[in-house]
Amino acid sequence: MxxxxxxxxxxxxxxxxxxxxxxxxxxxxxxxxxxxxxxxxxxxxxxxxxxxxxxxxxxxxxxxxxxxxxxxxxxxxxxxxxxxxxxxxxxxxxxxxxxxxxxxxxxxxxxxxxxxxxxxxxxxxxxxxxxxxxxxxxxxxxxxxxxxxxxxxxxxxxxxxxxxxxxxxxxxxxxxGGFRQEMWQFRLPPAITVALVALMLLLSNVGGDYRFWGVMCMLPIVISGIALVHGAAGRLGLGRAWLIVFYVALLLLGPLWAGLILMAIVDSWIDIRRRLPNRSQP
Incomplete structure (x- = not known):
């Protein structure tokens, strides 16, 4: 590459x-x-x-x-x-x-x-x-x-x-190493999160031809949730094995997606990573 x-x-x-x-x-x-x-x-x-x-x-x-x-x-x-x-x-x-x-x-x-x-x-x-x-x-x-x-x-x-x-x-x-740091630190600002969730709910309520259009609004929140997991794992000094377990669970457990979205929404307000102890290798 x-x-x-x-x-x-x-x-x-x-x-x-x-x-x-x-x-x-x-x-x-x-x-x-x-x-x-x-x-x-x-x-x-x-x-x-x-x-x-x-x-x-x-x-x-x-x-x-x-x-x-x-x-x-x-x-x-x-x-x-x-x-x-x-x-x-x-x-x-x-x-x-x-x-x-x-x-x-x-x-x-x-x-x-x-x-x-x-x-x-x-x-x-x-x-x-x-x-x-x-x-x-x-x-x-x-x-x-x-x-x-x-x-x-x-x-x-x-x-x-x-x-x-x-x-x-x-x-x-x-x-x-710059891209990794960007992804570890990536979180959506609260205003953008609210706007995306509101638009998703609006499109879902309109229904008809637009009933699934709200999924487009959820993708940045999902990516933010994945970045949160990577950032938390990096901050806590966890190995790649934990991330492999996370992705396998994400594939096998459908409800985990809802939890990931919820975590990303909460993170946009309280910055979960900042509250974790920093055990990453210098």
Whole structure:
């Protein structure tokens, strides 16, 4: 990964090559998006916009020919998030930008690309029917709004992960250990937490096509909760084994997600990590 990051930072041609080829191959779109985000984080908005512009060409081609808007929405969402992170140096605002990109993506698809959403729904309909047969109760009927929500959530998640990868690359090259410290210390300000929870509740209460859109608002809170666990483990000097146990439990125990979200909300008000003894190695 370090060698790839060094190659990206050699010049415009290398950055455009990695970003364009990555975005053009669906499996590695996240690598191409992260390459564009790295340039934006390190060299500024103008250089980053140059790479994003050229990466847009294969992204648009994939959307038009391959009927997959994922690389395009991920690229635009990550570009917005990286630009905000570059300007503010605050992960909270960068994640808000990603949420905004996800909501805007879902809204545009709902009102301007209903045929595209219907085609995706038609593709997954056989799987939904099999799930309905095997389910003990009746599953809710899936519509275009739900497909738009899935794409929006994917945009928020993958945009954020791509920017995190770019920030990690930047840390490896120019500030060793910086990304880890950022993540250990990351917590959402109370005002942002309240705004995200309020918007999530509003969208859930609206229901209908928007019933699952609130999940987009929860992703920054979930990431904040994961950062809290990592930060607490680091402050207490716990080994990686504890984090492995945490992730396994997160996969196996559904209710743990609710606890993680609740902890993140509480942490935004009282800063739990600051109250823990510092046993980390110097």
């Amino acid at each position: 370090r060698a790839l990051a060094e190659f990206i930072m050699k010049g415009r041609l290398q950055a455009v090559a990695v970003a364009g080829l990555g975005v053009g191959t669906l499996m590695f779109a996240w690598v191409g998006v992260a390459a564009a985000a790295l340039v934006m984080l390190r060299k500024g908005l103008s250089e980053g916009a140059y790479v994003v512009f050229w990466a847009l060409l294969p992204a648009i081609a994939v959307a038009a020919i391959g009927a997959d808007v994922g690389p395009l929405t991920m690229l635009l969402g990550a570009a917005a998030s990286a630009a905000v992170l570059r300007s503010t140096q605050q992960w909270a605002y960068a994640m808000l930008a990603a949420v905004g990109a996800g909501l805007l993506t879902a809204l545009i698809l709902m009102h301007m690309a209903s045929d595209y959403l219907a085609s995706i729904l038609a593709m997954v309909q056989p799987m939904l029917e099999r799930m309905q047969v095997s389910a003990s109760g009746r599953l809710p009927e899936i519509g275009n709004g739900d497909i738009a929500a899935v794409i929006g959530v994917s945009t928020v998640l993958w945009s954020t992960l791509a920017v995190m990868l770019a920030r990690w690359w930047q840390s490896i090259l120019y500030n060793p």
